[in-house]
Amino acid sequence: MPTNKSLKLLAPWKQLKSNTKDWDSASAEKLGAMLICGHLIREFEKTTLNLASKGLVHGPAHSSIGQEGGAIGSISSLKMGDMVSGSHRGHHQFIAKSLYHSVSEWGAPGSSLPDAVYDILKNTLAEIMGLAPGYCNGRGGSMHLRWDEVGMLGTNAIVGGGTPLAAGTAWSCKRAGTDNVVINYFGDGAANIGSVLETFNLAAAWKLPLCFFVENNQFAVSTSVAEVTGDSRLSARGPGFNIPSWQVDGMDPLAVALAMEEALKHMRAGKGPTLVEAIVYREFHHSGGLPGSAFRYRSKEEEAEWKERDPLECLAREMVSREVTTTEKIESLKSAAQEIMVRIADDLTVKNGANLSIKPELWPKKEFCNFGIRGNLSELEGTRCEELAAYSKPLKEVKFAEAASQVMLRRMEKDESIIVMGEDVHRLGGGTNGVTKGIPERFPDRILGTPISENAFVGLGGGMAMDGRFKPVVELMYADFFWVAADQIFNQVAKARHMYGGNLEVPIVIRTKIAMGTGYGSQHSIDPAGAFAMSPGLRIVAPSNPFDYVGLMNSALACKDPVIVLEHVDLYNSLGNIPVEDLDYFIPLGKAAVAKPGEKVTILSYLSMVKHSIDAVEALGLDAEVIDLRSLDRAGLDWDTIGESIRKTNNVLIVEQGTLGNSYGTMLGDEIQRRYFDWLDQPVQRVHGAEGWPSVSKVLESAANADIDDIKAKLSEMMKTISPL
Template sequence: MPTYKKLTPASPWVKVAATKRDWDTADPALLMSMFSQTLLIRTFEEYVLSLASQGLVHGPAHSSIGQEGGAVGSVLALTGSDYVNGSHRGHHQFLAKALGYVAPDGIDPRVPLPEAVRTVLSRSLSEICGLADGYCHGRGGSMHLRWREAGAMGTNAIVGGGVPQATGFAWAARHAGTDAVSVSYFGDGAVNIGSVLESLNLAGAWQLPVCFFIENNQYAVSTHVDEVTAEPRLSARALGFNIPSWRVDGMDPLAVHLATGEAVAHMRQGKGPTVVEADVYRYFHQNGPFPGSAFGYRTKEEEQQWRERDPLALVSSHLVRRGILTEEEVTRCTRRAQAEMEAVGSELLEPVPGGKPGQRQIKPQLWPDPEFRDVGLRGNLSEFEGARTAELSDFAGATQERKFIDVVAGVMHRRMSEDDRIVVMGEDVHRLKGGTNGATRGLPELFPNRVLGTPISENAFAGLAGGIALEGRSRPVVEFMYADFMWVAADQLFNQIGKARHMFGGDSDVPLVLRSKVAMGTGYGSQHSMDPAGILATAAGWRIVAPSTPFDYIGLMNSALRCNDPVVVLEHVDLYPSTGEVPVDDYDYHLPVGKAVVRRTGSDITVLTYLAMTRYVLQAVEGGDVDAEVVDLRWLDRASIDWDTIGASIRKTNNVLIAEQGALGTSYGAWLADEIQRRYFDWLDQPVQRVTGGEASPSISKVLERAAIAQTEEVAAQLKKITGR
């Protein structure tokens, strides 16, 4: 017969409730801050819904009415140095953090609002309405609110999408030696998202000072929490990751404050992450000014029961009971807040010319200029002022033959020695004498706190790196073992990191480097062999470099590490064992952003290529009768294509062949050919020709894999077909 022993969680899981004594002994200033913030947020949200009902909010208006207690109670436990981020329903979190930042000693609701507070309300309302004076200059709207100075690091429209970034803020705070903490707000729907669970695991493993604050408002749009999980007490998730957790009535701001205060103290003491679950209720539907009962998924009785526990009414009643405010003062404060909000809103609105009485519109002069559309997709590269550049063809110093893979580790050693902001992370980068290919050889021993071996959770550690980059004090370098893993982390790469600068107004640097290898030809099959250049080039925000020689790798990696935009550095396994000339003792030069190089001059045809395909193209040309000009693109993103070099070659040869190894369906050359034919149609003697891999992904079979990718023979055959030689 087996024996059984009952197991218990390694971390505590408690439910916290505020007692009458807690309310009786609470500092009057704390209670007044709770009241004033909850009142202002409630009044703000009601005003937003009134604008939405008039058609003056373009897009969603995800109100937090009813949920204010969770945000106010928790944020009052923070300082201006702490970080928060949130979900698409994040007005209350953002406002609580911003109001606490501009009025750290509290707001007296009995007197006119300070100008700084009115500015917060005005800029927040402007952002929700999509206006130029908003915190993100109108690009963020209701779902993307960010004010870096206040520690409000951004709300997020992807459910759970901002949670990995919050772990990055926490890592950055700890790495900088501060006691600042990070709080990530998300709802019951996000608890089941993979990136959230990955982040819980990563934060627990690395003991990061991040609080996962679950606003359990019972419904993900119209689906009740009981329908989607067997354990609706969502804070139970923490136990699986050895993270202490608190469950609290989110309609009671003081109870939330007490629970969050304990969680924050735990984190400030260096004890790692926490989870707080606050049971709250949104009075209205997912979006707009109607209750959930209007859509049939909630009853009016349920809604009324929750309204009877209203956080604003609760705080008001205790203020009156303790004699801090009178009933009349509460009423006057409410009317004053409403009048202040009307005054703030009136600055944005005007009567509709010729419209009905009371009909209003946004003042036309407040809209962003349409010319602002693409501004801030990437930085202006001012960080490269004074940067020294070099090409092998004009390098005057001593050189030597070095293996490509040794140069990868060498340039990282050089940069990490001179720039303590750089931190490297990825799977196995701290083991195996330099990771799976030797790219980090020697670095873990020299920089043990800056070479971080991660769990196998690309979404979490890519997002963590994104948070580190947005926080601004460090420069993360992420390694993905294979380029295919980008799709595992697609949300963080494309929805988060790539869009962050533009989405939040164009002012936020995102200095992140992603290294990833292209492994076709190694027998690793369909899920470890892709060339991602064609997909990456469609994602605005990223810069893409593709080195084909050791010398270029040094210059391109230096440029990637200097750049304040996210940069993908593609590395091909075919190049790792190859050798080339590099400086003997110079690892400090850059290759200019957006500069291609002509590897071979010619007059018959221009061949555009990149990465390992450059070598195959040169082999094909040297072995044939076609006088081809071979251009190694090096920079592949739309903003960095060297049209000067490409155009000069096309005007000379009047023919173009784009040669790549990747699959036909995700071909990089597809968009490039289209753009060339638009720009240079008058100089082309025939349509742009292409060499690509097959439609199918490479297979494990050596024969089938070779058939699926392009190399020397395919280029030679296409050149012969084009020229007849």
């Protein structure tokens, strides 16, 4: 018979309940602040639902009525430097953090409300209604509330999407030497999301001061926790990652506050993350003002039982019984909260007979629609720019990968904020391709080998970038892995500046390699340029030689926008010139290069296909102009250089290696024909790979990817229609 031995978890997991002694020892100021804040949130939410019922909230209204205990209890113990992030149901957390940060003295319940209350609630409601006075200028709305000044990192409409970002801020707090912490609020639905569980692991491994605060309201829309989870005690997840965890009654604000105080003590001591599960109950349906029973997934009896445990009534009852306040003062507080919300609603709306409408002057201007998709690159003004063709100082020949590692080392010497992270970047003598060579030895505390969890560590890099104290350089081992991290790249990093009002900077560089021709098959071989070009907010650079890599990487690291740096495996061992001692020059983002002048055909290409295009032209003896695009995003396309060439040659060929379905040339060709139709002697021609993905078979892989022979064939075909004169 085998021997079985019970194993113990490394982290504690406990249920915390408040008792009479806890209530007796709680300060009147703390209890009063929680009560005032709770009633302000309650009346705010009632007003929001009322305006939504009149069609004045465009979009969802995820009410937190019934769940206030989790927010007011947990945030009451925070310091000014602590930060929070929330989910789509985050009004209560946003208001609580904003009020606690802005109000130094609350006074007793029933006394006049602090001056800061009106502006905070008004601006928050304006944001939810999509109006210009809102914290994100009306662009974020209910689910994307951010206010940097008070440490509110943003609510997030993607379930679990804000968790990796919160980890990035927590990493920055730790690295900066502070004892500040971050609380990431999410619901029971997000507890099953991969990015959340990935972040549990990463935060525990790196001992980040991050509290995972689960507001378990027991329903993800209409699906109960018990239906989709083997253990509905969601705090059980924490100890499996060596995260100390608490389960607490979220309808008892003091119990929540006590649990958070214990969690804060653990995190401020540098011991790593914590998890607090607050059992709460939302009074209404997922969105809007109807109860869940109206949709038949909850009973009226169940809702009534939970309503009797209302967290604000619990707080008031305990305070009155201890003569900390009186019923009359609480009623006065409720009236004051109602009155301030009536004033705010009146200030944002206008009556038209029996109807209400938004005051027209409060809407954002339509031209604001495109503001803040990206920055204006003013941070690159005054930089010294160089081009290889005009560079006059001594040069040396190096491999592409060596140039990449040298410029990264140089920038890390000059800028202590640069942090490199990714899978195996700290091992193998420079990662899997040698690009991080020398960094582990020179900067061991600034290169982070990550777990295999792309969504978590890319999101963590995004959170670091938004925090602003550090500049993350994130490596994804293969371009295909972008799709593993797709939420953090496309929904978070690319959208953040625009989504949160247009002024947030997101200085992150994400490097990856295109591995076509290596035999690694369909899931390691794509060229992602076409997909990234369709995502506003991302800048994309694609260096084709070592000199350009140095200049473009310097620009990418100075840029305040997210920059994707594409590298090609065929280029790593290729040779090219870089300056002997000068690695501080820039190549502007949005500037193409004429790699070979010509008169008859304009060839547009990037990465390894630039050289293949030049070789094809020279082999055929053609008078063609080859343009190395270098910047591939819409805002980065150099239409001056492209247009000048097209007006000269009147013929265009777009050359790329990747598959038809994922083609970058689709967008580029369409745009060229719209801009230069009158100058074209024939439709824009293209060289690209097959429709099928690259395969492991050498023959099928070759058939899937375009090569020099395809370029020659297309050029020969084009020349038949071009006059020799």
